[in-house]
Amino acid sequence: MSDTADVIIIGAGVIGAAVAYELAKQGKRTLTLERNAQAGHGSTAGSCAIIRMHYSTFDGTAFAWEGYHYWRDWADYLEAPDADALARFIESGCLVMKTAQNGMLAQHMKNSAALSCPFEEWSAEQVTAKLPIYQLDSFAPARRIDDPAFGTPNGGRLTGGVYWPHAGYVTDPALSAQNLMAAAKRHGARLRLGAEVAEILQSGGRVSGVRLTGGEEIHAPVVINVAGPASSKINAMAGVLDDMTITTRALRQEVVHVPAPAGFDFEAQGTIVSDSDIALYCRPEHGNHILVGSEDPPCDPHVWVEDDTDYNRDFTDQWTTQAMRYGQRVPTLGIPSKMRGVVDLYDASTDWIPIYDRASLPGFYMACGTSGNQYKNAPIAGKMMAALVEYCEGGNDHDTNPLQFTLPYIDTTIDVGFYSRKRPINEESSFSVLG
Numbered sequence: 001m002s003d004t005a006d007v008i009i010i011g012a013g014v015i016g017a018a019v020a021y022e023l024a025k026q027g028k029r030t031l032t033l034e035r036n037a038q039a040g041h042g043s044t045a046g047s048c049a050i051i052r053m054h055y056s057t058f059d060g061t062a063f064a065w066e067g068y069h070y071w072r073d074w075a076d077y078l079e080a081p082d083a084d085a086l087a088r089f090i091e092s093g094c095l096v097m098k099t100a101q102n103g104m105l106a107q108h109m110k111n112s113a114a115l116s117c118p119f120e121e122w123s124a125e126q127v128t129a130k131l132p133i134y135q136l137d138s139f140a141p142a143r144r145i146d147d148p149a150f151g152t153p154n155g156g157r158l159t160g161g162v163y164w165p166h167a168g169y170v171t172d173p174a175l176s177a178q179n180l181m182a183a184a185k186r187h188g189a190r191l192r193l194g195a196e197v198a199e200i201l202q203s204g205g206r207v208s209g210v211r212l213t214g215g216e217e218i219h220a221p222v223v224i225n226v227a228g229p230a231s232s233k234i235n236a237m238a239g240v241l242d243d244m245t246i247t248t249r250a251l252r253q254e255v256v257h258v259p260a261p262a263g264f265d266f267e268a269q270g271t272i273v274s275d276s277d278i279a280l281y282c283r284p285e286h287g288n289h290i291l292v293g294s295e296d297p298p299c300d301p302h303v304w305v306e307d308d309t310d311y312n313r314d315f316t317d318q319w320t321t322q323a324m325r326y327g328q329r330v331p332t333l334g335i336p337s338k339m340r341g342v343v344d345l346y347d348a349s350t351d352w353i354p355i356y357d358r359a360s361l362p363g364f365y366m367a368c369g370t371s372g373n374q375y376k377n378a379p380i381a382g383k384m385m386a387a388l389v390e391y392c393e394g395g396n397d398h399d400t401n402p403l404q405f406t407l408p409y410i411d412t413t414i415d416v417g418f419y420s421r422k423r424p425i426n427e428e429s430s431f432s433v434l435g
């Protein structure tokens with residue numbers, strides 16, 4: 001007899017696992033199909049796992065501020081037995097430099113204030129009191145190291161920043177996906193590892209299941225695409241690309257790990273910093289290291305990847321560019337000859353805002369296009385997807401009458417149409433990983 005479920009979830013990354021947990025809590029018989037040997041070992045494993053609240057749109061800010069609370073209350077949210085090894089959330093705070101590029105953060109502060117999300121404005125002196133290794137010359141625009149003007153200050157200085165004290169990061173993102181899967185299983189969810197979806201099945205004008213590589217068919221009236229950087233492949237298999245104005249593509253990223261300068265304990269005293277003057281973000285990393293990622297400035301080429309399983313996993317001169325650019329801010333930074341860090345893929349959407357939506361094919365849903373900035377939102381995205389499935393399967397037309405969804409912790413209602421696959425490109429977006 002062939003396997004069946006109420007809902008098939010494709011992908012056991014942090015968002016897929018959260019979707020499984022939330023649907024299983026509703027009593028749905030879920031089956032998660034994951035081609036890897038373990039949950040959380042897709043792009044989730046490469047994530048910097050930064051939990052921050054500053055987004056350029058109001059909806060993005062509301063979602064992220066809501067999202068923070070689940071990491072704060074992780075064990076309670078999972079109803080985890082004491083024996084579970086849980087991922088840890090370190091509430092290190094996040095400092096964002098005020099720059100002309102981000103409009104001196106006026107919109108970000110407005111969004112946070114409207115949502116009672118705490119933040120503090122810091123002077124340049126407060127920034128260097130927190131981070132004595134920093135010097136605040138301005139270098140904008142961000143450049144590559146082969147630019148003759150690289151490393152030359154432009155004569156201006158950063159005047160300060162905004163600090164969000166509740167921001168932080170999760171120490172082991174793959175473990176957090178496994179925590180979610182374990183919680184889902186306690187509610188009856190099933191996970192099949194080494195199960196790769198090769199085809200989306202349809203019958204009677206709606207989705208009816210999937211076929212795995214190897215030929216096995218599994219039937220379910222609802223299928224959810226949470227395949228991360230493989231999302232566009234799965235959407236193509238389902239034949240649902242035609243009515244989408246927002247599409248998704250795999251984008252290669254390098255993250256640098258460097259030791260903190262001698263004499264400063266960045267792991268204990270540091271903070272997350274987003275610095276659009278040099279187009280980098282950083283956060284403390286275990287072993288008194290600093291992890292440095294790019295904020296996708298125009299000078300850095302976008303390396304789109306056709307096949308999410310076959311791309312260059314070696315570091316390139318992008319690693320060196322990011323490390324040297326960070327050295328502009330931290331002149332005592334030592335740059336080791338051995339490159340360490342992460343090479344992984346974003347599932348970037350057209351406007352760098354995710355798609356949480358149904359598809360043109362009835363019964364088929366997608367949580368994708370997470371654009372390097374949705375790890376933090378996994379639990380609330382899972383909750384919202386579960387509500388969306390219930391809404392649509394209950395006969396509502398989400399395309400014409402979008403679900404209104406209340407974010408439980410912050411008691412704010414959002415229009416889920418904000419995340420529609422058919423939305424116009426959102427011009428308020430930063431069009432970068434900042435969302």
Ligand SMILES: Cc1cc2nc3c(=O)[nH]c(=O)nc-3n(C[C@H](O)[C@H](O)[C@H](O)COP(=O)(O)OP(=O)(O)OC[C@H]3O[C@@H](n4cnc5c(N)ncnc54)[C@H](O)[C@@H]3O)c2cc1C
Pocket residue numbers: 010011012013014015016017033034035036040041042043044045046047048049050051195196197198226227228229230253255342344345346367368370371372373374375376377
């Ligand atoms: C370098 C990097 C840094 C990031 N930093 C941050 C950050 O600091 N903060 C933040 O909020 N977000 C960050 N993100 C984004 C965040 O990590 C992602 O949005 C999130 O992890 C996506 O989770 P997911 O479950 O959707 O996808 P994934 O974790 O990619 O999971 C998708 C799963 O689907 C499986 N799959 C694919 N195709 C198939 C198939 N055909 N059959 C079966 N299984 C399949 C894959 O094996 C994979 O396990 C970062 C991402 C990267 C790459």
